[in-house]
Amino acid sequence: MIDFDQPISRQGSHSLKHDAVKAVFGTDDILPLWVADMDFATPPAVTDALLKRAAHPLYGYTLAPDSLFDAMQNWIETRYRWKTERDWLMLAPGVVPTLNAAVLALTRPGDGVIVQPPVYPPFFSAVTRSGRTLVENPLRLSNDKYRMDFDHLESCMKRGARLLLLCAPQNPTGRVWTQPELEELLALTQRYRVTLLSDEIHADLTYPGVIHYSPGALTAGNNAIITAIAPSKTFNIPGLGLSALIIPNPEYRKALQNSFEMLHVSTTNPFSLAAFEAAYRKGGPWLMQLREYLAENRDFSREFIEQNLPGIRFIEPEGTYLLWLDCRELGMNDSELKQFFIRKAKVGLNPGMTFGVNGSGFMRMNIGTRKAVVAEALERIADALTSAKQRAG
Numbered sequence: 023m024i025d026f027d028q029p030i031s032r033q034g035s036h037s038l039k040h041d042a043v044k045a046v047f048g049t050d051d052i053l054p055l056w057v058a059d060m061d062f063a064t065p066p067a068v069t070d071a072l073l074k075r076a077a078h079p080l081y082g083y084t085l086a087p088d089s090l091f092d093a094m095q096n097w098i099e100t101r102y103r104w105k106t107e108r109d110w111l112m113l114a115p116g117v118v119p120t121l122n123a124a125v126l127a128l129t130r131p132g133d134g135v136i137v138q139p140p141v142y143p144p145f146f147s148a149v150t151r152s153g154r155t156l157v158e159n160p161l162r163l164s165n166d167k168y169r170m171d172f173d174h175l176e177s178c179m180k181r182g183a184r185l186l187l188l189c190a191p192q193n194p195t196g197r198v199w200t201q202p203e204l205e206e207l208l209a210l211t212q213r214y215r216v217t218l219l220s221d222e223i224h225a226d227l228t229y230p231g232v233i234h235y236s237p238g239a240l241t242a243g244n245n246a247i248i249t250a251i252a253p254s255k256t257f258n259i260p261g262l263g264l265s266a267l268i269i270p271n272p273e274y275r276k277a278l279q280n281s282f283e284m285l286h287v288s289t290t291n292p293f294s295l296a297a298f299e300a301a302y303r304k305g306g307p308w309l310m311q312l313r314e315y316l317a318e319n320r321d322f323s324r325e326f327i328e329q330n331l332p333g334i335r336f337i338e339p340e341g342t343y344l345l346w347l348d349c350r351e352l353g354m355n356d357s358e359l360k361q362f363f364i365r366k367a368k369v370g371l372n373p374g375m376t377f378g379v380n381g382s383g384f385m386r387m388n389i390g391t392r393k394a395v396v397a398e399a400l401e402r403i404a405d406a407l408t409s410a411k412q413r414a415g
């Protein structure tokens with residue numbers, strides 16, 4: 023049994039989440055629940071593989087072994103029910119580099135690229151930094167659930183967009199798209215010849231009873247899909263920087279490869295390769311326990327928020343360790359909301375506005391941490407709300 027309740031101090035380890043707190047929030051005394059990594063030790067099998075690799079005192083340029091691709095293909099087949107061919111697989115330094123490389127490789131300056139906010143901020147910057155046109159198809163929230171707006175999406179495609187960046191599962195809303203939703207989406211991308219880039223970095227982190235469907239797996243014949251996967255969120259190794267791409271279309275593979283090679287971006291770091299293979303080969307049992315632990319954190323948070331945080335609505339995540347809190351009923355503007363969480367509640371969350379304008383009034387909270395920390399954070403928010411109410415009264 024993995025003890026996810028075991029405290030491990032990350033302070034002083036140059037952790038972005040913990041050691042940049044003062045720089046980002048202006049104060050030290052907050053609980054950091056922002057950056058999307060977890061506070062849990064990586065699976066022992068991964069640590070063992072890294073130690074073994076480190077024990078060999080040569081860290082030169084390294085090849086990705088066939089065994090790594092075998093492990094990956096096996097993972098993709100058992101987890102995402104998708105039989106891939108070895109040729110389709112490529113390594114990439116990370117998923118964000120892929121978002122950028124794909125925009126550069128598959129579109130021209132001025133071309134429209136569709137994103138569906140609220141969404142992870144690099145989706146926007148991949149489009150705007152490269153001089154492409156951002157085409158937004160905002161997700162619609164009704165009855166506390168986000169859905170894709172297919173009518174509006176079709177109008178975006180009619181206007182000539184070339185590429186759609188999909189986040190599946192979705193950061194920050196926690197949606198895991200269903201098969202019918204993805205089929206509707208795919209019907210549109212096929213009709214309007216829009217390339218789909220599906221960022222599935224959170225694919226392994228669905229809650230019990232929720233199935234992640236990969237659009238690429240649903241359409242064996244569709245040659246216009248690029249799928250990005252990674253063990254980084256799953257096994258808490260994002261600092262190592264490695265991901266993989268599933269690209270059945272050889273033209274796209276070549277285009278992506280060119281994009282990376284232009285910058286001489288290396289994908290073969292000896293440590294990330296060792297960790298990546300060990301994670302996919304041996305990490306399954308650890309992941310099962312992690313998912314149960316995260317589900318307990320989610321259930322605890324739901325109950326606590328519904329009972330003790332008036333004005334904050336819990337949006338049920340189907341995947342990811344991120345909670346998307348609807349704080350609009352608190353009646354604060356975005357600057358007040360941000361300050362309330364930092365100065366009054368003393369918790370470090372991500373302001374919703376960073377995920378797009380329809381993130382206004384929301385906050386993202388990372389529950390990939392010990393239960394005691396989640397409970398402490400929610401208690402702090404409850405106390406701050408009570409004090410604010412007393413002052414107002």
Ligand SMILES: Cc1ncc(COP(=O)(O)O)c(C=O)c1O
Binds near residue numbers: 142221
């Ligand atoms: C949807 C999504 N894509 C990509 C990333 C980061 O990917 P990488 O570190 O591999 O560049 C994150 C991290 O939070 C994410 O949530």
